[in-house]
Structures are given as structure tokens and as C-alpha cells.
Amino acid sequence: MRNALLRKLVEHMERDPSLHLLTSDTGFHVFDDFPQRFGDRYINVGISEAGMISLAAGMAIEGKRVFCYGIVPFVTMRCFEQIRVDLAYPRLPVTVVGVGAGLTYGPAGVTHHAIEDIAIMAALPNMTVIAPGDPVEAESAVEALMTHPGPCYLRLGKTGEPVVHARGLANFEIGRAIRVREGEGVGIVSTGNLLPMAVSACDRLAERGRSPALLSMPTVKPFDAPALLGLANRCDVIATVEEHNLFGGLGSIAAGALADAGACVRLVRCGVPDEYAPDAASQECLQQRYGLTGEGIASRILATLGRKA
């Protein structure tokens, strides 16, 4: 996903002199050629995330479009109040890019995990929250953000994520869910880097005679409630999938939307339980532990269907 970001940033920085990239001493070797290519429009501000966000705000006030890049906890939680007051409140066109979605940084430990970021960013009025599910969604999101009028939090994995949308995305739109698979009876709604796991869950369910529908929701906010409710009309069970705390993430938002609409559907929320990982564990290990695998998701859906029957 990071490479998708880079491709789009380079493409637009080549032709848009108002576009700037700030980093807070992260992205080793990723931006090596930016100083030469873009001069002052790229700057490593140093280990100063709060300063970076305010700096971006000041530049945006003066007509610049700014991307701020960092590792999720540092570029969202360390400087949350700068994001709130300096970006969200005055609706400035600054995109905060966080790498290391969910448990990407696994064994590095909890300081580097990102299981609260969607909740806190989505709680900010005026803030758009996008968690792409694969590099194609990431690239489409960055493209769309080049003309987006307000602040955005863009939650990326890191590198090497599989491509789900192999044929590309023709009509990506911020705030619109993407129909990945058509189906009925079971609906899976996924945000962010677990999209490949959601696809795998669909395959497992298909092997067992089900025909699940899959919606990818790269935009968590504004939330595409009509897409979810449309799916709920065709399903007995809806499963939400996210590498994020079950408190405040996609599952919570979906539950609220379904309840608001009075939808009669069973909801299975797959995500990270409300805990900090106590040990050194890889992302794969933690995904296994929390049931955030194709098999884990499929099993929970089948169990719910079974209980329902």
C-alpha cells in the first residue's frame, strides 16, 4: 500500500506545485529521491509529530495541499489534539497518512500497534477516515484525496499486501462501499488490511455451500449506511471484519447503523478484542489468535448461522 501511495504522490507532485509531503523522520529510504525531485515540497520535520500537524495546518491555510506521513500511533495519537484543533475544526485539506494499520508491526509491541485509530479519528467532526483494503484501493484513495476539500486520515498497511481488485477499480468514490462479491444470505463487510482475509472467508463459506456477498468499505467515515442496509436486506448474517478494537471501529459503526434502521439481521463483529497484546507476536500470530483469518471469520459466521437455525 505504501508503494501505491508513493506512486500517486510522485505523479501528482510532478504536476501540482501546491502539493507537499511532510514526514516525521519515518519511511527510511522510502523518500530518498524526494528532496532532489521536489525540493522544499518534501521535508522531514524531525521527530515532532505535533509540530508536523500544526505546520501542515499553517501551510494549508495558505493554500497548500499537504500529506503528513508517519507510523499510525505517532501520527494520530501523539498529536491527536493538533489534528482535532488545527485540521478537523477548520476543515483544512491535510491528509494524515498512517502506516502500520492494526497489528502490522506485530512483534514491535503495543507501542507500534494501531487498534484505536479508526475510533478516535472517526470521532472527529469533518474528518474523513479511509482504510484501504488493498494497494488498488490505496491508490484510488490517494487519487481521490488530491481534490478532497477537507481533512482525511488514511490508514495504510505497509508493503507487500496482496491485490484483491486485480482488474482495477473504475468508480472509486470516497464514502462509497465497493461490491467485491455478489451473494445472499451472508454478507461480509470489511475495512482495511483484512480485505484478503474477508475474501478468503468468502471462499471457505462457498466451499460449504454458502454464497456470501462481500463489501469492502475503505471509507469508514462518511459511513456508507445505504450499502450496508442494502446488504442487510439480503442477508441473515452480516459479519464485519477489521484489524481494530471492537470498540469504536467498523463493527461498532455498522451496529449503530443497523440499529438505527431497525434492521433484522444477526451481526458478527470480527476484530481485535479490547486488550493489548501481552507478548511479542507477529501479525500472523495475532490474527490467528483473534480469529482474523479466512477460516476464523468463516467459522464464526457458520456458528452464528447454525445457532440461528
Added chain:
Amino acid sequence: MAANTIDIAAAIRKDVVCMHCKGTNVGSAMSCADILAVLYFDVLRLDRPDDPQRDRFVLSKGHAVSAVYSALSLKGFFPRGLLGSYLVDGSPLTGHPSRGSVPGIEVSCGSLGHGIAIAVGMARAAKLDGRAHRVFVLCGDGELQEGSVWEAAMMAARMGLDNLTVIVDANNLQGYGRSEDIQPIETFAPKFAAFRWGVREIDGHDHAQLRDALHAVPFTPGAPSAVIARTVKGKGVAEMEDELGWHYFSVPLAKLAPFVDELGNGDR
């Protein structure tokens, strides 16, 4: 020749006292009235709030915004009558500045430690675009306890922002008492100098000193400037001066007339 900034400062103080029949922080607004009078009526190149070439002003100590509203209305940027709506339900005049709420409010501030860093971004944008306008920031001395101030100080020096000036309204009183007791980081001037800023220390109520300093920026070519303005909280009304309580009190209606009278007399 500029307007009589001493009269302007008195007018700001009178407005502030009247506005603070509601709300807190009257002492903080009084403390910076002279600074604002000299800035808005002598220093800032600011005739129209929508002029792209205008100098920018950022009130980082957002709790003193009543004094800025007064100055903006005296500039004619919005009707004087609007001041009476300060903190009234539905008014644009909030207790901390909100960008674009009225002409002349450039930046939303109110959480301390944000304004300087935002101003660094504004000054950097001006430099990158080769534009000549300048950015002035007013912050409090207690505010310098926020770590984000020093992140901004580092960045501004590194970026060579000699179009940026920070004025510290150093009244030595903050929420819970004397700043020098609560967090003795006094000696602001050497601290800014250590961050490679040009620094000058002045009496923040002496208009000649304010004019001299603010017209002399940048103090060091290629470096941002800091003016440490020594002030008295509540300046102008004897009962308020250097009294912490006026960080919190509203002006009782019974005291409004005497306070206004006091501001109208003497040589302030």
C-alpha cells in the same frame, strides 16, 4: 504617522471590560492590549482582511480573544456593535478564536501551544511562494511550558523563517499562580536564542519600545524573532492588576462603570 496607539489601547481595554461582564480571562486580555494596539495600528500591514498581501496575526493565547475582537472592530473589519454579542448564544464571537468567524480571525486557537507551530507553516508557505508578508504570533508565558512550542521553535529556526515573529505576553501569571513558581523556566530570551532565534526583551506596555522592537524584526537575518514583552495581567484597572483572580472573574455590573471610568482617565 500611525494612529495614537495609546488611545487605541485604552479603547481596547474599555471594550474588553464591557465584554467581560460575561466569561473569564479578562486579565489576560487586558495584559496584551498595548501589544495589540501597536501591532494592529502601527506594525501589521493590514488594511483589508482579505488582502492576500496582508501580514498575518495568530493569537495563540486564544483566551485573550476579546481584545483581538475589539482591535478588529476598531480596524473597521466588522461593526462595533457586534462586540456586545461576545459569548451570547448564536454569536460568532466565541471565547477562543475560530478561523473565519469574523473577518480578521485567521486561525482557530484555544488549546495552548498550537499557534506558533501553525504560524511556522504559514510563514514557510509565504517563503516557498516568495511572498513578502509576515506572520506575527502572540502567545503567553505560561504557554511556553507546552512542549509543542519548542518543536515549533526548532522548525522555524531550521527553516530560516525571518518572516515570523513571536511576541510573548509575559505577565507571569497563569491558571494556578505565578508562572515562575509553577514551572520556573524563566529566562525565555536565552532559551529562544539557544534555538537560534533573534530575541529582544521589552516592557510590553511601553508603546515606544513595542514600536521599536516590532519594526526592527527580523532581529537576526535569516532567523525568526521573539519579543519577550514584560506585562502586567489586568493592566489598566488597579483592582485587576497582577491579580490571579481576574483570570477567572467576570466583571460585576456594579464595577463596570468605575472600571471604565478608570480606563478613561490618567495617562494609560
